[in-house]
Amino acid sequence: DTEVTQTPKHLVMGMTNKKSLKCEQHMGHRAMYWYKQKAKKPPELMFVYSYEKLSINESVPSRFSPECPNSSLLNLHLHALQPEDSALYLCASSQGISPRDEQFFGPGTRLTVL
Amino acid sequence: AQTVTQSQPEMSVQEAETVTLSCTYDTSESDYYLFWYKQPPSRQMILVIRQEAYKQQNATENRFSVNFQKAAKSFSLKISDSQLGDAAMYFCAYRSALSNFGNEKLTFGTGTRLTIIP
Numbered sequence: 001d002t003e004v005t006q007t008p009k010h011l012v013m014g015m016t017n018k019k020s021l022k023c024e025q026h027m028g029h030r031a032m033y034w035y036k037q038k039a040k041k042p043p044e045l046m047f048v049y050s051y052e053k054l055s056i057n058e059s060v061p062s063r064f065s066p067e068c069p070n071s072s073l074l075n076l077h078l079h080a081l082q083p084e085d086s087a088l089y090l091c092a093s094s095q096g097i098s099p100r101d102e103q104f105f106g107p108g109t110r111l112t113v114l
Numbered sequence: 115a116q117t118v119t120q121s122q123p124e125m126s127v128q129e130a131e132t133v134t135l136s137c138t139y140d141t142s143e144s145d146y147y148l149f150w151y152k153q154p155p156s157r158q159m160i161l162v163i164r165q166e167a168y169k170q171q172n173a174t175e176n177r178f179s180v181n182f183q184k185a186a187k188s189f190s191l192k193i194s195d196s197q198l199g200d201a202a203m204y205f206c207a208y209r210s211a212l213s214n215f216g217n218e219k220l221t222f223g224t225g226t227r228l229t230i231i232p
Contacts, residue, residue, distance in 0.1 A: 033218070041224070042223060043159070043222055045220065050215055050218060055215045055216055055218060056219060058219075094218075096213075097218050099146075099209045099213065100166075102164075103161070105160070107158050
């Protein structure tokens with residue numbers, strides 16, 4: 001299994017809603033990542049979990065809350081989002097934190113905030 | 115901070131021809147990794163090729179090869195015998211060679227959209 005899966009594929013939410021994005025991998029990877037990608041832009045790193053500990057938080061607003069319940073699962077909890085938060089949210093994982101460890105990307109969740 | 119620049123927003127190439135995508139970067143580090151990622155329309159991003167800065171030999175992966183010029187901080191991607199399936203957005207990316215917490219970040223360029231003309 002060399003896949004990173006993300007659910008849901010699409011999500012539409014209002015500014016007062018609370019929702020969660022889910023990412024899962026069964027490759028035994030110990031590092032997992034959340035990226036935000038706006039249309040026609042490169043991915044921007046949001047969070048990195050290494051060995052289930054938050055390693056990087058790129059000054060992301062607190063309305064985005066990551067959670068790593070175990071080494072295979074990464075969640076992104078969303079609350080009180082703004083329309084400008086609409087984007088493709090990509091999850092990735094890698095074997096470890098060495099630069100030689102390839103990052104495998106999921107297909108993304110396309111989020112629309114109304 | 116590191117920066118990655120891709121000066122060609124769009125490129126096109128005739129099927130079976132060769133195309134080169136440009137990437138320059140800026141860093142004060144001496145050891146690092148460079149990557150080319152491919153993101154096809156509505157499909158997952160995948161790694162195309164990787165180059166370790168301390169290796170002088172240019173990386174190759176089948177039809178994909180790089181021209182790595184460390185002094186010039188240049189890292190171009192050459193695609194030979196272009197195929198329709200090569201159509202995608204291509205991102206150049208940089209990563210520190212340090213393998214410790216807090217250095218896992220990939221810094222991406224703005225991307226080059228490659229169109230293959232049948």
